[in-house]
Amino acid sequence: MTLNIYDTKDQVAKEFSEYFRDLAMSDQTIHIALSGGSTPKIIFDYLAEHFGSEIDWSKINFYWGDERCVAPTDSESNYKMTVDHLLSKIEIPESNIHRVLGENDPEGEAVRYGQVLETKLPNLNDIPQFDLVMLGMGDDGHTVSIFPDSISLWDSPENCVVATHPDSGQKRVTITGKIVNNSKAVAFLVTGAGKAEKVQEILKKEKDFASYPAHLVQPLHGELIWFLDQDAAKGIQ
Numbered sequence: 001m002t003l004n005i006y007d008t009k010d011q012v013a014k015e016f017s018e019y020f021r022d023l024a025m026s027d028q029t030i031h032i033a034l035s036g037g038s039t040p041k042i043i044f045d046y047l048a049e050h051f052g053s054e055i056d057w058s059k060i061n062f063y064w065g066d067e068r069c070v071a072p073t074d075s076e077s078n079y080k081m082t083v084d085h086l087l088s089k090i091e092i093p094e095s096n097i098h099r100v101l102g103e104n105d106p107e108g109e110a111v112r113y114g115q116v117l118e119t120k121l122p123n124l125n126d127i128p129q130f131d132l133v134m135l136g137m138g139d140d141g142h143t144v145s146i147f148p149d150s151i152s153l154w155d156s157p158e159n160c161v162v163a164t165h166p167d168s169g170q171k172r173v174t175i176t177g178k179i180v181n182n183s184k185a186v187a188f189l190v191t192g193a194g195k196a197e198k199v200q201e202i203l204k205k206e207k208d209f210a211s212y213p214a215h216l217v218q219p220l221h222g223e224l225i226w227f228l229d230q231d232a233a234k235g236i237q
């Protein structure tokens with residue numbers, strides 16, 4: 001595991017964007033699972049602005065690690081957030097964008113998306129393998145859309161499952177731990193003071209760390225890189 005701590009969220013955006021650029025410079029087709037929520041916004045803005053014209057996006061395939069079961073035009077949609085902050089600013093073939101179509105039939109989409117991963121991605125040990133899974137962490141210790149109150153979903157034998165947000169009841173389609181931990185690389189992007197307590201518990205294995213899905217991110221074959229700002233890392237320095 002690599003732990004990178006930067007002074008500001010802007011620096012996290014810069015450093016992750018440079019990491020992404022280096023990965024994208026490969027001459028291979030790259031498959032990346034994107035995270036959602038608000039943290040990626042500044043990162044995608046930086047990536048588009050500084051490397052949007054440098055990267056050959058024709059080799060980059062975007063998927064989502066999780067998606068809210070809402071229309072792609074809904075302000076809650078991770079796809080919409082990604083369009084607004086990245087996809088609308090770069091030249092990427094539509095066929096390289098693999099949206100989660102969860103707005104109508106979440107259960108059916110979890111099956112379909114799991115099959116998309118089977119057919120589109122290379123596999124390792126018969127499990128689809130991403131080149132990079134980008135993750136965020138909620139202040140309750142959730143990651144992708146696997147929440148502490150349904151942490152058992154992490155160990156589902158399925159590639160994707162339907163989860164429910166514990167507060168809003170919003171349904172989400174999410175990849176599971178078998179996919180995350182089979183990735184060649186996992187980048188955890190966590191910023192802000194609100195995350196500091198859980199970051200400390202997880203990285204120092206204190207208190208209730210074992211009850212947080214984010215603690216279960218332990219890639220079997222690949223690298224795990226934390227990109228933190230000072231605020232999120234204040235409990236581990």
Ligand SMILES: O=C(O)[C@H](O)[C@@H](O)[C@H](O)[C@H](O)COP(=O)(O)O
Pocket residue numbers: 035036037038039040066067068078135136137138139142143144145
């Ligand atoms: O759909 C989502 O919400 C995410 O994928 C989720 O796992 C997110 O990464 C965390 O909730 C952190 O979200 P913030 O970046 O908004 O704090």
